[in-house]
Amino acid sequence: MDKFPQCLKCSKGVLIPLSDYGRDGSEIRFKAWVCSNPECGHNIRIDNGEVSIGKVIKQSEK
Numbered sequence: 654m655d656k657f658p659q660c661l662k663c664s665k666g667v668l669i670p671l672s673d674y675g676r677d678g679s680e681i682r683f684k685a686w687v688c689s690n691p692e693c694g695h696n697i698r699i700d701n702g703e704v705s706i707g708k709v710i711k712q713s714e715k
């Protein structure tokens with residue numbers, strides 16, 4: 654995969670796939686997609702087959 658899909662919200666960033674690991678240690682590929690533009694923050698999550706769009710991802714404040 655050499656090209657990521659462009660973010661439809663800001664049209665500046667690209668959507669980067671994030672992987673996670675399940676309870677049994679199996680890899681969950683592309684569990685979430687996050688916009689690379691920090692000012693946008695658009696994201697898509699997939700939880701147990703349900704897709705949720707645009708939920709705020711918590712950022713650690715420094």
Ligand SMILES: [Zn+2]
Nearest residue numbers: 660663688693
């Ligand atoms: Zn975006």
